[in-house]
């Protein structure tokens with residue numbers, strides 16, 4: 001268990017109180033890193049920074065696991081939300097701005113003939129599975145090892161493993177549930193294979209193609225380290241699925257609105273049949289979308305949900321899209337991300353620390369113990385996680401907050417060159433400490 005090096009007595013007291021009433025003392029397992037005795041309680045966020053209840057300040061690269069593409073407390077989104085609050089927060093009836101936002105999404109997302117709203121990425125992917133089965137009349141969904149698509153019974157399959165041994169042979173992996181209480185039966189219609197290997201996809205399609213409704217993938221495997229698709233991999237997936245009458249679903253919950261306004265499908269020029277978005281879509285408000293071809297979206301599935309397309313979230317989304325559509329928004333984000341990646345690589349070299357650091361758009365990664373990119377989930381066992389944990393604690397102690405367990409980090413449009421310079425100073429100090 002790691003001791004926090006900062007003065008965090010109030011966080012500790014709040015956590016002790018929370019344990020009496022919240023399971024594990026938190027509202028989501030993501031709110032506390034397994035290696036720390038208690039999490040740090042945040043009081044407020046502003047731009048690239050977070051401020052905790054003990055008065056500590058952090059430059060933040062977690063971005064609340066992705067949504068905060070505009071940084072914390074973005075004025076344009078705040079204004080839109082406050083305006084809407086004054087008009088009402090929930091009507092359970094259609095309203096005018098929903099058409100406008102839906103058209104903006106239709107224009108931005110290459111596969112979006114139509115869109116459908118949910119509150120979370122988990123629900124959006126559940127709806128995508130249902131649509132795929134409804135349209136094709138087939139049952140099975142192919143997913144990849146280590147890919148996270150949400151926490152429902154069918155989604156949380158073979159997401160994480162303690163060791164390679166537990167995963168079985170590479171060409172026929174064993175399937176594993178991710179939580180107690182999850183039905184083993186729920187994996188019956190899920191086929192799991194490793195990512196980034198078209199031969200294995202071809203093989204599985206040959207054996208099960210008659211009953212495969214869809215292949216679901218993150219176009220960049222972000223909810224791992226991240227891992228980039230091999231050259232031609234996404235194109236290959238597209239070709240195989242199209243040939244066999246199988247739908248291709250891109251889970252763009254992370255890549256969506258991060259790599260480009262039209263997500264990874266715009267970035268790579270590979271258009272899936274269905275796609276799901278969340279996180280950065282509404283810059284901190286709970287909104288998710290399924291986008292897809294008209295005939296699939298209209299194949300007889302009627303999504304319900306009390307809070308679907310909640311006016312507050314739709315206004316937040318509209319304001320977010322307005323900011324993301326400004327000229328050079330993505331170029332600026334990319335430039336600042338390059339600054340940190342270049343700096344980290346140089347510091348790794350000058351300190352003699354073996355690391356791999358790269359980025360795609362504003363998603364960047366730092367991995368210890370490796371110097372070449374990862375290929376798939378199994379390959380991620382090469383990463384030195386103990387070193388990452390020490391690094392993270394050294395950074396936190398110096399006022400920089402990164403992902404609690406993985407090397408994946410985000411830059412937001414609120415990060416400045418000055419933030420990056422300060423972060424690099426801190427990283428250098430942390431590297432000096434780690435060398436000893």
Ligand SMILES: Cc1ncc(COP(=O)(O)O)c(C=O)c1O
Nearest residue numbers: 120121122148149150223253254
């Ligand atoms: C790639 C991916 N898909 C789906 C989800 C689930 O989204 P949510 O947490 O909004 O249910 C996540 C969440 O981290 C994700 O990273």
